[in-house]
Amino acid sequence: METYASLRNLKFLLHEVLNFSQLQQYERFADYDDEAADMALDAARQIADTYLYPFYREMDKDKAYYAEGTVHTHPALKEGIKALADGGWIAAIDDYDAGGQQMPATLLHAGLFQFYAANANLAAYAFLTQAAANLIRTFGDEKLHEAFVPDMYSGAWQGTMALTEPQAGSSLSDITTSAELTDEGHYLIRGQKIYISGGDHTAVDNVVHLLLARIKGAPAGTRGISLFVVPKFRLEDGELVDNDVTTAGIFGKMGQKGYVAAHLMLGEQREDCHGYLVGSPHQGLKFMFQMMNEARIGTGLVAAGTASAAYYAALKYAKERPQGRHPSNKDVNQEQVLIIEHADVKRMLLFQKAVVEGSLALLLQCSKLSDIAHVAEGEEKENAHLLLELLTPIAKSYPSEMGTLAVSTGMQCLGGAGYTDDFPLEQYYRDIRVNAIYEGTTGIHGMDLLGRKVTMAKGKAVKLLMQEIQATIEMAAKHSQLADMATQLGQVTRQLHKVTLSLLELASKEKPEVFLADATLYLEYFGTVTIAWQWLKQAAISNAALEKDLSTDEYEFYQGKVFTCRYFFEYELPKTSGLAYRLSSEDRLTLEIEESFIN
Amino acid sequence: MKLLVCVSKTPDTTTKIKFTSDNSELDTNGVQYIMNPYDEWYALVRALELKEAQGGSVTILNVGPAENDTVIRKGLAIGADEAVRINADPQSSLNVAKQIAEYAKGEGFDIVFFGKETIDYNGSEVSAMVAELLDMPFISYASHMEMDGNNATIKRDIEGGVETLSVDTPFVISAAKGLAEQRIPNMRGIMMAKRKPLKVVPAATFDDPVATVSYELPPEKGQVKLIDPENMDELVRLLHEEAKVI
Numbered sequence: 151m152e153t154y155a156s157l158r159n160l161k162f163l164l165h166e167v168l169n170f171s172q173l174q175q176y177e178r179f180a181d182y183d184d185e186a187a188d189m190a191l192d193a194a195r196q197i198a199d200t201y202l203y204p205f206y207r208e209m210d211k212d213k214a215y216y217a218e219g220t221v222h223t224h225p226a227l228k229e230g231i232k233a234l235a236d237g238g239w240i241a242a243i244d245d246y247d248a249g250g251q252q253m254p255a256t257l258l259h260a261g262l263f264q265f266y267a268a269n270a271n272l273a274a275y276a277f278l279t280q281a282a283a284n285l286i287r288t289f290g291d292e293k294l295h296e297a298f299v300p301d302m303y304s305g306a307w308q309g310t311m312a313l314t315e316p317q318a319g320s321s322l323s324d325i326t327t328s329a330e331l332t333d334e335g336h337y338l339i340r341g342q343k344i345y346i347s348g349g350d351h352t353a354v355d356n357v358v359h360l361l362l363a364r365i366k367g368a369p370a371g372t373r374g375i376s377l378f379v380v381p382k383f384r385l386e387d388g389e390l391v392d393n394d395v396t397t398a399g400i401f402g403k404m405g406q407k408g409y410v411a412a413h414l415m416l417g418e419q420r421e422d423c424h425g426y427l428v429g430s431p432h433q434g435l436k437f438m439f440q441m442m443n444e445a446r447i448g449t450g451l452v453a454a455g456t457a458s459a460a461y462y463a464a465l466k467y468a469k470e471r472p473q474g475r476h477p478s479n480k481d482v483n484q485e486q487v488l489i490i491e492h493a494d495v496k497r498m499l500l501f502q503k504a505v506v507e508g509s510l511a512l513l514l515q516c517s518k519l520s521d522i523a524h525v526a527e528g529e530e531k532e533n534a535h536l537l538l539e540l541l542t543p544i545a546k547s548y549p550s551e552m553g554t555l556a557v558s559t560g561m562q563c564l565g566g567a568g569y570t571d572d573f574p575l576e577q578y579y580r581d582i583r584v585n586a587i588y589e590g591t592t593g594i595h596g597m598d599l600l601g602r603k604v605t606m607a608k609g610k611a612v613k614l615l616m617q618e619i620q621a622t623i624e625m626a627a628k629h630s631q632l633a634d635m636a637t638q639l640g641q642v643t644r645q646l647h648k649v650t651l652s653l654l655e656l657a658s659k660e661k662p663e664v665f666l667a668d669a670t671l672y673l674e675y676f677g678t679v680t681i682a683w684q685w686l687k688q689a690a691i692s693n694a695a696l697e698k699d700l701s702t703d704e705y706e707f708y709q710g711k712v713f714t715c716r717y718f719f720e721y722e723l724p725k726t727s728g729l730a731y732r733l734s735s736e737d738r739l740t741l742e743i744e745e746s747f748i749n
Numbered sequence: 750m751k752l753l754v755c756v757s758k759t760p761d762t763t764t765k766i767k768f769t770s771d772n773s774e775l776d777t778n779g780v781q782y783i784m785n786p787y788d789e790w791y792a793l794v795r796a797l798e799l800k801e802a803q804g805g806s807v808t809i810l811n812v813g814p815a816e817n818d819t820v821i822r823k824g825l826a827i828g829a830d831e832a833v834r835i836n837a838d839p840q841s842s843l844n845v846a847k848q849i850a851e852y853a854k855g856e857g858f859d860i861v862f863f864g865k866e867t868i869d870y871n872g873s874e875v876s877a878m879v880a881e882l883l884d885m886p887f888i889s890y891a892s893h894m895e896m897d898g899n900n901a902t903i904k905r906d907i908e909g910g911v912e913t914l915s916v917d918t919p920f921v922i923s924a925a926k927g928l929a930e931q932r933i934p935n936m937r938g939i940m941m942a943k944r945k946p947l948k949v950v951p952a953a954t955f956d957d958p959v960a961t962v963s964y965e966l967p968p969e970k971g972q973v974k975l976i977d978p979e980n981m982d983e984l985v986r987l988l989h990e991e992a993k994v995i
Binding site: 181183185186188189190192193196197200233236237238239242251253699700701702703704 | 765778779780819822823826933934935936937939940942943
């Protein structure tokens with residue numbers, strides 16, 4: 151049995167569901183055949199087994215702490231980051247001639263899923279660095295690239311995203327960190343940043359912040375925000391010198407205790423914090439948000455990975471723990487049965503499996519769309535981009551929200567033991583929760599989906615998705631065992647379309663507050679239908695595979711897929727009826743209720 | 750130095766082993782294969798370390814069918830310069846040894862590396878046979894090796910201690926734990942592996958003097974018995990009478 155993530159499932163999704171090797175038709179990915187992909191996934195598993203998973207619980211118990219102006223982290227962090235860097239994973243997506251491997255995001259994310267499932271609190275440092283380096287190489291000039299990216303790729307330097315300030319979280323238009331141009335060409339940065347993941351720690355020689363600040367005299371609001379590189383130590387005459395970036399402390403978090411969130415003071419001690427502008431002035435938020443899709447898929451992967459590890463911990467326990475007897479057996483002299491034999495425990499395990507593997511399927515689907523949007527041309531590129539834009543809020547939010555419930559259900563499988571720190575479920579529960587908050591809360595994504603994504607390009611993205619779902623329905627309908635589910639998905643999809651049209655009609659008649667009041671529920675509704683689509687696709691492919699002569703392991707794998715799809719359509723998909731009811735209702739209670747009535 | 754590392758393909762350690770209906774062959778349906786860990790982790794990595802320190806080349810060699818190429822490519826991804834596959838499906842250790850010796854005898858290898866055994870058959874036979882066929886010295890179960898010119902000082906774990914040996918090249922060595930530390934292939938190595946040469950050599954004809962009659966699985970493990978921590982007498986009785994370990 152797997153410990154934290156199923157390599158077999160990753161290979162199933164990559165090769166059998168997504169036809170990964172199709173990407174070879176694009177010049178950039180021509181070297182990536184199935185054998186290379188499998189070898190990469192196996193290597194990722196070895197890194198995860200050796201450098202990440204053994205330290206997951208240790209990094210929680212010996213958590214990061216702040217002392218004498220710096221943040222001390224678990225000793226395993228340095229080696230873990232180095233293993234990921236030496237393995238070529240931090241630089242993986244960059245060009246061959248820039249030290250990268252031109253790896254498709256589809257494969258990178260399949261690797262990341264394993265790293266995050268093994269120990270997201272360690273792996274996140276490395277892939278935050280990757281995202282920061284990606285911003286520099288995409289929008290920065292050659293000088294910035296040469297000065298910072300190589301040391302970030304080697305794992306010697308940490309990268310961060312420094313956005314949030316004490317008064318500006320979701321509302322980035324309110325940031326006040328300032329930047330003043332000097333005669334030497336750099337900017338002097340002054341301000342504070344909070345909740346900066348990886349913001350300071352002893353496992354690296356330097357920390358490079360990709361930081362949003364407002365150039366003095368810039369217009370108010372989001373249009374006046376620029377992006378800067380602000381290192382902890384700056385290079386002067388070939389030596390690293392203090393850049394007046396002070397760590398005021400770290401935040402005591404509910405979970406992810408090995409993954410620091412720092413409070414940074416910039417230029418507060420000597421007014422000597424140098425920042426280097428990335429790209430043109432006032433384009434900072436635009437640059438940052440071009441990278442945000444990637445970050446949101448990353449958050450979804452962290453959540454799905456954590457839920458995966460919790461699922462396998464619960465499954466292991468359920469297959470080892472004898473407790474109780476079947477309801478039809480009252481004979482206490484007979485041996486107790488393993489808890490996995492109880493129908494309710496099976497239901498709980500199926501829920502977890504459905505969430506984990508459904509989420510992962512969607513995340514990798516989005517990753518492939520991202521690859522196609524990156525390298526294709528014309529309509530193919532545009533369609534992939536539109537679908538990716540539409541699905542990203544779901545790929546981020548569904549694993550984060552439902553993954554939290556899945557981990558909670560995993561804990562339930564263990565009974566009282568699950569609540570103790572003798573088992574990892576309590577840590578997974580604490581660790582997964584923040585993903586519904588990172589990179590835009592679920593509420594923000596609900597509004598993004600309903601307020602922007604479903605209407606963009608005159609609804610073309612939704613139309614493209616409906617075509618994809620219809621193709622899956624037609625594929626599944628060819629299998630007699632799946633025909634009812636194919637019909638069910640068709641009905642639910644038509645219902646979703648109808649609800650969407652009614653909400654859009656509402657938008658044309660009423661103020662935005664009315665239309666967007668239940669956007670979070672719309673996101674849940676849309677997400678459940680989307681995951682059902684992913685499950686039906688997996689079931690159709692599995693059902694076809696079951697017609698072959700299979701080994702016992704393979705037979706059980708594909709049956710597991712078909713049964714989990716059945717579970718989803720019987721237990722989860724019907725919940726959309728309640729959501730459709732609410733979203734179609736004319737009761738405006740959340741708008742009508744006075745704040746003072748919530749007491 | 751010219752170094753040869755002989756590698757085998759073995760079922761993954763998590764494979765559920767089954768046999769065909771007459772129990773004379775492994776049922777390969779659904780079996781996942783890996784490179785034999787002793788070949789990969791110790792023999793290959795020590796050879797690569799020697800090459801990195803002293804220059805030269807590392808060739809990996811496998812005797813088997815085309816399905817083995819995936820395993821061979823992993824060796825190339827870890828860092829070997831080239832690979833040779835002898836296109837044969839021999840049924841005995843002696844036949845495998847003869848195939849390897851036939852290829853190696855004219856190539857002038859300084860050291861021929863093997864893992865100390867394969868994790869499927871655990872025979873530890875082929876390396877010794879190759880040494881004999883090539884008329885080279887053979888050091889088995891090596892856990893440490895240092896080179897000084899063409900002389901190697903090799904340590905091997907023996908019952909209750911360590912034996913130190915000295916040998917000049919050319920020689921055959923079988924690698925045990927400790928000889929090197931496992932390397933995980935990096936992405937650059939993985940992408941380079943496809944571009945490295947993998948030469949397929951036709952098999953020589955040798956008889957298989959030994960044939961497998963049948964295999965038998967060990968008896969299944971019994972159920973775990975939970976014993977009250979206060980009941981030490983019962984624990985002692987079970988260890989004595991059933992487990993027969995005391």
